[in-house]
Amino acid sequence: MTPVRDSDTMQRDGFMTIPFPAELCERMTQHIHGHIRQATDIPITENAPVEELTRAVARLSDDGFVEQFRKPLRMFPHELGGAVAEWIGSLAGFLxxxxxxxxxxxxxxxxxxxxxxxxxxxxFWRCVRPGKPDVGQAHADFQFWEINRGTPLDPPSPFPYDERWKIWLPLLGCDATNSLEVLKGSHREDIPLESIQTKYGTKPAIRMDWLAANEHRFFCPLPQFHHHCVLFHDKLVHRGPANATSHLRISGELTILLKL
Ligand SMILES: O=C(O)CCC(=O)C(=O)O
Incomplete structure (x- = not known):
């Protein structure tokens, strides 16, 4: 079988969907339930549906949400992250x-x-509230690595690598209207990249006129949301849309380091 990185689909489109282990999804979801229970101090039930989680999170003020849902607090615990890394480690040949x-x-x-x-x-996981500005601008992930290089936000790697890939995983409340959107083939295009200053620090962006001209190309690539994830190129333009549903959208993310 042709490895993912050499496949026609990946070379042409810059993304594909692949299965994600159900057992890891289950552990991740349980952890998120625990975080929301503890952050809101509301005794939500075991396996609470996303509507119940939404009502609990809605009790937080905007400042309270930002404080309790900062990225460092949205990391999966050491052991669970290690279990995910073990699975990723088994994919070297496939990739x-x-x-x-x-x-x-x-x-x-x-x-x-x-x-x-x-x-x-x-x-880590991400929680996007309905009708709130909890998403960033369209970008390509390598921009984050360049912006953060040499700063305290520069993440160390366990081994020297040649390529980075990204995984986006739907976990709770995800559908085609509120989940990752990609711009097919953009990893091979010359994109007018920018960086912007926000109250959360320097963030990647793309020139607004280019984005407006390419707006019609964004789409959600997930044909199904259960135990499947999007695997995409570090240079693929993508974004998380604002959440126009009535419930939270909760998704997982990680970067794959690949040594050739
Ligand atoms: O889920 C989102 O809102 C954004 C996702 C994203 O930017 C990413 O996976 O790199």
Whole structure:
């Protein structure tokens, strides 16, 4: 079988969907339930549906949400991140490399969440509230690596690598209207990249006129949301849309480091 990185689909489109282990999805979902229970102090039930989680999170003020749902607090615990990294490590041949893994959390993230370790893997989740500005601008992920290089947000890697790939995983409340959107083939295009200053620091962006001209090309690539994820190129333009549903959208993310 042709490895993913050499496949016609990946070369042409820059993304594909692949299965994600159900057992890991289950553990991730359980952890998120626990975080929401603890952050809101509301005794939500075991396996609570997303509507119940939504009502609990809605009790937080906007400032309370930002404080309790900062990225360092949205990292999966050391052991669970390690289990995900083990699965990613088993994909090296499938992806087309000799070794695959996940970067560690950055020193700044470790400082902000001492329950993690310096060698905890950077596997995290995202919570987008309905009707709130909880999403960033369209970007390509390599922009983050360039912006953060040499700063306390620069994540160490367990081994020298040649390529980075990304995984986006739907976990709770995800559908085609509120989930990752990609711009097919954009990893091979010359994109007018920018960086912008926000209250959360320097963030990647793309020139507005280029985005407006390409708006019609964004689409959600997931044909199904259960135990499947999007695997995409580090240079693929993508975004998380604002959440116009009535419930939370909760998804997982990680970067794959690939040694050829
Ligand atoms: O889920 C989102 O809102 C954004 C996702 C994203 O930017 C990413 O996976 O790199």
């Amino acid at each position: 087309g490399g000799s070794r695959s893994g996940i970067n560690y959390i950055s020193p700044a993230e470790h400082d902000a969440n001492p329950t993690l370790q310096a060698t905890s893997h950077d596997v």
